[in-house]
Amino acid sequence: MARSDTAALLPLKQNWLHILLSLAEGPFHGYAIMQEVEERTNGRIRLWPATLYGTIRRLENEALIESVDVESQDDDERRQYYAITRLGRRVLSAEVGRLEQLVQLARSKGVASI
């Protein structure tokens, strides 16, 4: 799929955001993404395999992530690593900016977080 316009992808769907956040740390394989998201959200968000790969597929189609080769001896061959693309980082930053603006807006109206 062609390169997408950053703004058109916002707001990011929850699963997209979480996978991009995982990959912002570095390349991961599918199961590691699943674990990372689960740990980071204290088990609130669990990406079951079909949902996980459904989302990975969309993100790849949008060129926000890409599959990469990672050198490692002990992993089994089926494991494919994914990394965030430059476009992906830009979209993630744009989303974070959008969220920040939203939070500032809410704060200015006197809404406090719990």
Place this chain on the structure above:
Amino acid sequence: MRVRLHGAARSVYRTLLMVLPGEFRSRYGNEMVSVFDQVTIAARRRRGWPGVLVTWLRMFGELGIVGIRERFGRQEREPELPRKVWVKDMLRNDVRYAIRALRKSPGFAAVVIATLAIGVGANTAIFSVVNGVILRALPYEEPDRLAALWLEFRRSGSQHGGEIVASEPEYLDFSSESSSFQSIAGYWTGEANLGGLAEPERISMAAVSANFLQVLGVSPALGRGFVIGEDLREADDVVVLGDALWRRSFGSATDVVGRTVLMNGRPATVIGVLPGSFRFPGGDVEILRINKIDPINPAGRSSHYLSMIGRLRAGISMEAARAETATLMSRWDSAFPDRHGPSVTHPIVFNSLRERMVGHLRPALLILLGAVGLVLLIACANVANLMIARAEGRQREIGIRAALGASRGRLVAQVLVDSLVIAIVSGAVGLALAAIGVKILAQLGPVDLPRIHDIQIDGVVLAFAASASLATGLLFGIAPAFAAAQSDLSAMFKGTNQFTTAGTRRLFFRNALVVGEIGLAVVLVVGAALLIKSFARLTDVDPGFRTAGVITLDFSLNTATYPNDEDVARFHTELVERVEALPGIVAAGAVRALPLHATPGIETLTIYGGVEGTVDELDTGDRSTFNAMYQIASPGYFQALSIPLLEGRIFDRGDVAGSVPVAIINETMADRLWPNGGAIGKRLRLGAFANNPNPEMTIVGVLGDVLQTSLDAQYAPQLFVPRQQAAANYGGLATRFATFVARAETDPVTTIRAVRNELRALDPGLPVADMQSMERVVAQSVSDRRFTSLLMGIFSAIALVLGAVGIYGLMSYNVARRTREIGLRMALGANRGNVIGSVVLQAGILTLVGASVGIVVAFLTSRVVAGLLFNVSVRDPVVFVGAPILLALVALLAAYVPARRAAMVDPVEAFRAE
């Protein structure tokens, strides 16, 4: 097993990936399976197998939902509706709609739910047996570290030549020298007279080493367990009560600890009560008593009576322990070349306790589980066919919904929800059926099925039933769902869609389902027929004795009432005399171990003089050793069981304590030692040759062989010694336990009553056990095979009926669909015979295709039952020809009814109906 379960779930998952679009599947399928594996492993580590089943369920369900969304869902970048609301609404409406539709056609609902409920129920019931017997962990602490140990004879190289339990010195040596085991317990089981109560009882007991409960990791519920020191000869006798015995005979008294009971007439102090959850490894045991072994002066090396259970040291694997033991055996070989005991050719071996207890049941239970799974598949095929037929009836309605704007995704989802609602209702009914089924299975089950009390419907079984129901719903729901997705709107409104492409494809699909059903039914019928034939062959086996009119009972004489061997001998003589005096009695006698009921111990014998045949250990000059089952019998025993005398004589009243020691051997032992004949007059001794104190005995007779352990066993060497000489000459090996046998011309019930009266007259306080006819003894010995073949028979009968229903349903549908065509043909001059013929021919072709597929599959897979067969080839020609013929007959019968209906078609009516 678990690994296999995981493998099976993985294949299901891989198959279910089909719901995803092809491009998705080929890009990510392998990775998804890999994640599936990792999630499974993680779930097992965190929450055990129940957690794994729940996780699988979630992953299957999630895959299905994503599949539907990917195929039929909104396109990408479509404005997103609040998803939760959408799904919830959809679900609620669809479920409501599905229930309303089922209510409107109660007949359809009843047939579908009954079919599936039987399938799910039977699967759940069998699975609960598999779960209770094989899957569930043994109720001991860290059960994976427990091993059962025994000794083996290796005839040459690694060839297996029989098993034997340990003697005291072997047990003590191995316990102290093996470093792989933390501790090893020794025990033996038997029966005991329990006195000192209101009513004396004969109960099953185990005599155990002091560390027995520590090895298993079981703590008594009341009091304490045995301690070192209580196992010394001079210590007082102590016992630990089982929970059931404590409740039954001691009224659950909490002050029972410290009380004195009489075990075989000797006082013993109760020191504890076992918890209700305790299960003795392999068999019911009601009381544990200490087994006394003097480590300084143990019993002889040739007296093998101790079963062993060991606990491996933490971190030591079974393999490492085996390697260490092999080294130990060869070290013993070189350190004690002359010692009769464990060696490289006669090693101590072991396996996990679980494997030893239930490993032999695994093949039969897994085959039953597979068979019942096939029944469920057939049920699914039937229901799928009915669902497609129903969906066709509802085409107009679906068409209207489509015209009003329902997307294909919505239509498909609706059909799937429909199926899932049916699956859930059927699952609930099936679970109820399973609860009943489990009770019946526990009754039907083999008498010696271990852990039979642990069979119940628990969380794991519930999870299984739920997954089976959901998988079923998806399985039979997917076909109609795709049929709905391919609906042709314009054809729907015309109402005549049978000649459209979609209609033809559906018909092909329905035919394929019926063909598949018939194929599976043939596979099941072949399997069942093989097992039933094998069971018939087994019950036809000549055990070497006659059962007609024979009754048996067990008793054991107390040392308190019968202190001396003479008292025991007098009791036996009197009993035989009294019973033989009864009207109709032909012969009566006693034996140590009744064939197919008990197994006599194996004793090492020293044979003197030349031996031409094979012996178990090296010849030393004119002496060699040989192992044989050691039997003690009175003269009347052989006559009571009609065991033929081949040579010499049987025992007579002159073979008493003081007379020349004599022995009788069986044909197998004679053939093995003296293949050219001449066994009579040969001399032998009980025990190995070093320091053998036993008197020499002379062989006076050779008896016909008797199957001792089971009907499918080989004959084994046996040695018989007269009861009175056994008591006098080989005291340590004599036993006060006996099975009494009597043959009468009257019916067994009368005989049992009469014999019982004589026993009462002799000793009113003597407890008697296992009073039964010899026919029942034989029947019980094959109860496990009866169980398997009976269940297989039931499953294949269900498969046959379901197959017939499938053919019937399809043919009825075809006839209804072709009413106009049939009317046309009849108007053009076809007679009723032609019409019936054409319908039956169509059914015949489907049956032929199905049966051929089934035969091929059965031919390729029948090897899985090989281990359960006795004297029947896995490719038995009668079975392979008979099974499809039987199925064809049933199928044609099922087709005949709709064919008749077709022949009744009135051409005029047929055209008017359009």
